[in-house]
Amino acid sequence: MALSQIIFLVIAAATLVAALLVVISRNLVHSALWLIATLFGVAIFYGFLSAGFFAVAQVVIYIGAIAILFIFSVMLTRRLMQDNSPQINRGWPLALLLAILFFGGVLGMYNTWPEFAAMAPEMAAEANPLEQLGLALVSPNAYVLPFELASILLVAAMIGAIYLAWEKK
Amino acid sequence: MQSDWLFIALFLLIVAAFPGVPILLAGILGPRRPNSIKNSVYECGIETVGNTWIQFRIQYYIFGLTFLVFDVELVFLFPWAVAFNSLSLFGVIAGILFILILFIELLAAWRKGVLEWV
Amino acid sequence: MSFLTDPINAIADWLESLLLSLGLTSQAVTILMTLLGAIVVGSFGLMLVIFLIWVERKVYARIQDRLGPNRVGPWGILQTFPDMIKIFTKEYITPIGADKVPYNLAPILSVSAVLLAWAVIPFASTVVGSDINVGVLYIVAVGAIGTLGIILAGWSSNNKYALLGAFRTVAQMVSYEVPMVLALLIPVLLARSMGVNSIVQSQQVWYILLAPIAAFFFFITSIAETGRAPFDLLEAESEIIAGYQTEYSGLKFGMFFVGEFLHAFTISALTVTLFLGGWRGPWSEQVPLLGTAYFFIKTFIVYFIVLWVRISLPRLRIDQMLNFNWKFLTPIALVMLMATAVLEKILSTWLPTLRLTDSGVILIRTITHLGLNVLVAAGVIYLLRSYTIRREKVGQPRPLAVAPEPPASVLE
Numbered sequence: 001m002a003l004s005q006i007i008f009l010v011i012a013a014a015t016l017v018a019a020l021l022v023v024i025s026r027n028l029v030h031s032a033l034w035l036i037a038t039l040f041g042v043a044i045f046y047g048f049l050s051a052g053f054f055a056v057a058q059v060v061i062y063i064g065a066i067a068i069l070f071i072f073s074v075m076l077t078r079r080l081m082q083d084n085s086p087q088i089n090r091g092w093p094l095a096l097l098l099a100i101l102f103f104g105g106v107l108g109m110y111n112t113w114p115e116f117a118a119m120a121p122e123m124a125a126e127a128n129p130l131e132q133l134g135l136a137l138v139s140p141n142a143y144v145l146p147f148e149l150a151s152i153l154l155v156a157a158m159i160g161a162i163y164l165a166w167e168k169k
Numbered sequence: 170m171q172s173d174w175l176f177i178a179l180f181l182l183i184v185a186a187f188p189g190v191p192i193l194l195a196g197i198l199g200p201r202r203p204n205s206i207k208n209s210v211y212e213c214g215i216e217t218v219g220n221t222w223i224q225f226r227i228q229y230y231i232f233g234l235t236f237l238v239f240d241v242e243l244v245f246l247f248p249w250a251v252a253f254n255s256l257s258l259f260g261v262i263a264g265i266l267f268i269l270i271l272f273i274e275l276l277a278a279w280r281k282g283v284l285e286w287v
Numbered sequence: 288m289s290f291l292t293d294p295i296n297a298i299a300d301w302l303e304s305l306l307l308s309l310g311l312t313s314q315a316v317t318i319l320m321t322l323l324g325a326i327v328v329g330s331f332g333l334m335l336v337i338f339l340i341w342v343e344r345k346v347y348a349r350i351q352d353r354l355g356p357n358r359v360g361p362w363g364i365l366q367t368f369p370d371m372i373k374i375f376t377k378e379y380i381t382p383i384g385a386d387k388v389p390y391n392l393a394p395i396l397s398v399s400a401v402l403l404a405w406a407v408i409p410f411a412s413t414v415v416g417s418d419i420n421v422g423v424l425y426i427v428a429v430g431a432i433g434t435l436g437i438i439l440a441g442w443s444s445n446n447k448y449a450l451l452g453a454f455r456t457v458a459q460m461v462s463y464e465v466p467m468v469l470a471l472l473i474p475v476l477l478a479r480s481m482g483v484n485s486i487v488q489s490q491q492v493w494y495i496l497l498a499p500i501a502a503f504f505f506f507i508t509s510i511a512e513t514g515r516a517p518f519d520l521l522e523a524e525s526e527i528i529a530g531y532q533t534e535y536s537g538l539k540f541g542m543f544f545v546g547e548f549l550h551a552f553t554i555s556a557l558t559v560t561l562f563l564g565g566w567r568g569p570w571s572e573q574v575p576l577l578g579t580a581y582f583f584i585k586t587f588i589v590y591f592i593v594l595w596v597r598i599s600l601p602r603l604r605i606d607q608m609l610n611f612n613w614k615f616l617t618p619i620a621l622v623m624l625m626a627t628a629v630l631e632k633i634l635s636t637w638l639p640t641l642r643l644t645d646s647g648v649i650l651i652r653t654i655t656h657l658g659l660n661v662l663v664a665a666g667v668i669y670l671l672r673s674y675t676i677r678r679e680k681v682g683q684p685r686p687l688a689v690a691p692e693p694p695a696s697v698l699e
Contacts, residue, residue: 286606
């Protein structure tokens with residue numbers, strides 16, 4: 001096995017464990033911290049796929065803004081930050097069966113897609129992926145409409161902030 | 170380009186180790202005499218009163234949310250700025266429209282009093 | 288000869304050939320060389336802090352008309368070493384109820400976030416840690432990790448004042464990131480690339496002349512990001528004790544301290560790289576060592592300005608800071624970005640038709656951008672002054688009480 005494969009498996013395992021701990025942790029802030037570890041693992045995967053821009057954008061947006069907002073909102077809940085209820089309820093065998101079936105179904109569905117095991121196509125050496133991305137974002141036959149709609153979506157988020165401040169008054 | 174990201178990955182590991190090793194060393198070298206008064210939480214020299222949660226003001230969350238909105242906007246603008254040479258006039262105007270929408274939103278939020286600290 | 292002009296690459300090439308001749312595979316050699324490069328850059332950053340602490344204390348002292356450390360070594364230059372030894376041997380006092388893992392992780396994150404930025408700064412035309420093509424956004428990402436370290440520190444100390452300090456610090460740092468990234472977008476726009484080395488290489492005219500407002504904003508917001516005066520409400524010694532660092536002692540506190548000093552130097556290095564031409568100077572392409580010298584001279588000059596600002600200005604209140612950020616810096620930065628984009632588009636469509644020489648193109652570009660900046664600055668000053676004049680009229684003192692004139696019949 002090549003070294004890069006070993007590293008990939010290790011990081012994948014670590015990310016999955018962190019994702020599991022997000023759900024299992026009793027302490028809410030610990031969950032948020034494990035979420036940060038998971039997001040960081042995802043950023044490393046983007047790096048493996050030679051998508052440097054997305055790796056860095058993931059860290060900037062998710063870890064730099066969203067995770068901090070999570071931690072803020074966790075601390076906003078004034079109840080105890082410790083969850084002392086039992087972790088596992090009585091219906092867990094059925095839940096486990098459903099989860100395995102779902103995962104198996106999704107995996108089987110992906111297997112019927114021929115490109116599942118394909119390698120990513122090599123880009124031309126002088127193709128600048130960032131420039132292509134920028135062009136695609138604003139060219140009329142690519143993604144300019146979602147681009148502008150994204151700004152409207154951000155406006156909606158700001159209106160949410162205005163509403164929050166309004167409530168306080 | 171792969172070697173550049175390899176550098177960053179290795180640098181990450183090293184930079185995590187560099188402060189860690191002295192901290193561990195100092196932990197071994199330093200004295201370790203905990204007593205209950207030294208370990209108690211500092212509150213201007215008197216005993217702690219009340220639980221350790223604070224009156225969480227909504228302002229923190231609002232500033233974080235505003236930052237999130239602008240952060241996402243700026244991450245969208247980086248590829249636009251890089252591709253500026255090959256953009257047509259339409260592309261430039263699309264980008265400027267994007268910035269303008271958020272600029273007007275900032276002014277609106279200012280008018281509504283969202284950006285106050287009190 | 289090449290050793291004299293470019294020592295670092297010469298040593299690297301020699302080492303690489305040595306390792307290859309020892310029989311290692313080329314992949315292993317790459318990994319080993321990269322590891323060595325990473326260690327060199329990391330240790331360089333940390334070793335620099337020892338020098339920086341002395342520089343800061345001496346400069347403070349001289350500006351405050353006193354001497355500063357002058358006992359240990361000539362001009363007190365070895366003063367940092369006894370301080371380091373002292374802080375190494377202090378006890379770690381962990382408060383009761385502190386969350387162990389985030390508590391210990393926070394100082395490491397704080398220092399790591401600053402050190403990580405050194406990976407993309409080019410020291411010379413051929414000496415750069417990692418020339419990724421998203422360098423500028425990487426720097427922003429690394430700053431975000433620093434913010435995370437602070438919130439971990441504040442929360443895990445189990446101290447409500449530390450938590451309060453951490454929240455306010457994070458609110459400030461997060462707010463000031465918006466104009467900082469906006470100011471960073473302008474060199475990216477001018478250079479058409481996000482790679483830091485590409486931005487340096489495309490600075491035939493320093494970007495501080497093409498975008499002075501952006502440079503100024505980047506400088507101010509970076510100082511605010513560091514948490515230094517005049518934005519240092521959060522570790523204001525007289526107010527919130529040490530803010531989020533209250534419950535840290537010994538070397539963990541030392542690490543926060545180191546991180547702050549290194550951060551100040553890092554932002555000077557970044558300002559120099561992005562706006563002042565980095566390693567560019569006469570003959571710096573042929574002789575990379577000269578490029579490194581230029582880089583460090585410029586960085587130390589900017590660092591001196593950072594220290595000067597710290598020691599001269601009074602502290603801002605948090606609502607003043609946040610108002611300044613959201614109501615002044617961000618709108619102006621947005622307007623600057625839009626105006627620069629429009630101007631760049633106009634220039635790139637009209638300039639090829641004029642068929643000037645290379646230096647003519649550069650000259651016109653510089654003059655037009657400088658003019659645009661001056662125009663925006665004048666517009667802002669005009670707006671501020673008209674607002675102030677209105678306030679002055681409103682704030683005129685009114686007479687409080689005037690004795691009524693006695694009626695004329697009484698005076699007779």
